[in-house]
Amino acid sequence: MKTTEPIRVIVADDQAVVRAGFVNLLSTQEDIEVVGEAQNGHEAVELAAALRPDLALLDIRMPKVDGIQAARTILKEGNGTTKALMLTTFNLDQYVFDALAAGASGFLLKDTTFPELLNAVRVVAAGEAMLAPAVTRRLIAEFAHRNPGGGTAQLSAPPLDQLTAREYEVMLLIARGLSNTEITQRMTITDNTVKTHINRLFSKLGLRDRAQVVIVAYELGLITPSGSG
Structure with missing residues (x-):
């Protein structure tokens, strides 16, 4: 008997074909239910207020109200009940920092694969955050552009000697954009151990x-804009 409630999702994108594609893909899954669609940020905010979904899949660039402002409003009014997962493209990376500041839990590229989309929805709905590896690299590049000298970041780099070897390894994998599931596979440990x-x-x-792990890892020179480290 199925006892787990499906993940309730709204999808917001001003491109009808793109929006329909995401809706159709998500609707094939028994554990995911698309409860609403929006063609702009204003509609997304209204839908979220009315439906209280578990997750809002939001395009960053939309008319009337963009995805960042929509995420900020949805997350504030939802009081933690709704998570935000942003859709982005390579030429919109300057908005990544703003979306993170708004409280977004992760990012997907619009050309993401079906398995990546499903994994992202499930990971974020479960209360975890994720950044696709390609987006993570570009986040680092954008951070480097804004802080070319290093050491003047929004975060001061903390000492790492208090971390165990395993915690340090997990930190590096997070900074490279791996999800919890990918970390469990890479380190051959359980999901609960990763979360711990x-x-x-x-x-x-x-x-x-x-996101803050990425920034700190950059500050400490553990990863670079080229993705190495």
């Missing part, structure tokens, strides 16, 4: 989310 490592390294370093 993440919670501990966040606590020890005083970090809020994966």
